[in-house]
Amino acid sequence: MPGSQGLGPAVVALGGGHGLSATLSALRLMSERLTAVVTVADDGGSSGRLRSELGVLPPGDLRMALAALCDDSEWGRTWRDLLQHRFRSSGDLDQHAVGNLLIVALWEQLGDTVTGLDWVGRLLGARGRVLPMAAVPLEIEADVVTTVGAEGGRERVVRGQSSVAVADGRITQIRLLPPDPPACPEAVAAVESADWVILGPGSWYTSVLPHLLVPELAAALHRTPARRCVTMNLSPEEHGETDGMSAAEHLEVLHRHAPDLRIDAVVADPGSVEEVEPLVRAARDLGARLLLRQVRRGDGSARHDPLRLAAAYRDVFDDFLGDVGTAAR
Template sequence: MSLSLFKQALLVLSHESRSRTPQRVNTWFKWLAPGLLVKRWLLLSAGGVLLTSLGLAIWVKLTPIYRLIQLINDILEKVASFFPSYISGPLVVAFGILFILWGHTRSFNAITEVLKPAGDEELIDMLLAHRRLNRGPKIVAIGGGTGLSTLLRGLKTYSANLTAVVTVADDGGSSGRLRREIGVLPPGDIRNCLAALADEEKLLTELFQYRFRAGDGLVGHSFGNLFLTAMSEVTGDLERAIAASSKVLAIRGRVLPATLSDVRLWAELADGRCIEGESKITEAKGNIVKIGCIPANPPALPKALQAIREADYIIIGPGSLYTSVISNLLVPEIAEAIAERQVPSIYVCNIMTQPGETQGYTVSDHIRAIDEACGKRLFNAVLVQRKSPSANALIRYAQENSHPVFLDREAVEQLGRRIVLANVMDEDKNTALVRHNSQRLARVLLRWYSRAQSQPVGDFKF
């Protein structure tokens, strides 16, 4: 019995050893990947060892070193008599390089254990990912609400050069209460974007989205909104609060408000009503014919303008057309900066129409609304969901007077926009809710960006 257990143990150990060896060798070869900026330092270290040895030899006038060299020479002559130099030489060199790589890898792993004790990721994998993400395109995403945070959640796996320009026109829920009671700019959309860009996204999202269920004055407030409000009080304004919070959360990219002005939206409806307030516009359930903000021409945040001017790629949406997307573009300097850029730019159209904002809208209606609100052409392509939701989802949304956004291809082409058709939708089977899939959306947007640089005309299907 004991002999059989011993044999099984040996088999398990040999199997684990075989499985670990190729993985370890693969890890060593990763250190030789181009652009990692490691090989040069390894060679510099080896050169330092040689220089140190030479310096010691000169210092002691070569007397003991000469004898040591003579001994090594005798040993090498003996070895060469058994193994030709064209075999023994490369073999020794290979062992030397192996020992150098092994020693450096073990050193870096020891550092990794200190910096990231709970992580299973190898330091080399962390460095490769860091290099890849920092070489990604400079992307500016403009919007608000859950749509922008969904987009950022996917884009952060492709590039660390992300800038989210977020609306500050929200006046409902917890953000609205803090805005009225304390006088801070609404932190809700910014909170969602910070959580989406954080490395520990799941835990931080739960923490930032947590809403207090008890407590005098706390009920209904989210922890993230209170956190940003407190940071605004400590640092002096929302911009500094976001920057400090970004460091605390170690986010990938940055989040910027479109303006630091206290902006309030207003809308004229087809029935003649004039509604003021972002939350009240949607609640009015009317057809919007004109939208604006108070003050009429709020100044843009300088860093947001700089990000747009340096961008390689500009993405507008997804999100509520008027209250999340156009609300950013009502800042004149933002719209002008986008219009001046000759880089790939795309609008991510919503999958479903939104009661109170875009009921009955087609894809061309969405484009036309943005053009009319800004007075400029800001993007050259539009991303449209390719397949319709399931029958259950269509029935559920129809009860709320919401339907899939119809692609009127000819009207879109007349507006001079390219069409990107792709399946970027997620549908919850239990609730029949339809949302953009963050990973598929980001993958399609990056593939289109790559193709748009080499194929400036034509529609795309993914």
């Protein structure tokens, strides 16, 4: 496979929050040629406050991606924990993450978003690069259909990532505001030169699908010679944006938002799949083969195990998609 020697394959991971962190924690065990392309629509918590007060990109998901790329040395663990540390007080610093303040301070000092993130990565010894998916802060807007009560069937518009994430009802469509945001040029270049592009896991409507709505980034995802893999979530979000959605429905939503995007592989934990055949069909509609592997942690939690997920990605990258290691092609 091109680029598979030396430092490993060139891999771009798209997403945000805990889902992207899970992907990066696995990929950094396999390659040092990693790029995380991160959503920039967060409007809650520390990120939302900094975004509102200073007019900057929300730094929280960028911070989490950087933390996930720290290695397991004393240096890496110390800086990872410092980045994630939150102040607790009765004043204005309450719940601000140290990493958010560090990132925004470097942006102000250097006057450039990407340069600031690269400096944080150098400080941490991060195994990879972290980039925003867009050059401006974004808002997510969703059409939501009420599914219960007297208002059942009524459609309403919900705006803001934090509101969309907990909206009651079924999301039918999402949009970005502004509708044609400028992509981060370095993110577009990374996608175009990648060997593999990974989408998911993560909050489907607010972390994964938004990448397909930034025109320049979406165009790069369609034209890149890289192969593309979707990583499925371990469980639906209770009282959240994908409450009640099956694994197959997740892929159907992806196909609806990007009907011409070809996917090569789908990774799913068998314990998270209600019915295999619908998922196989949904993957096939995207052009993909399904890889069923145990990738969750052994403690029963809905969290990915980095070693198991890395092993699954290795099978995907090497075209071993059968249950007993049968080469796919």
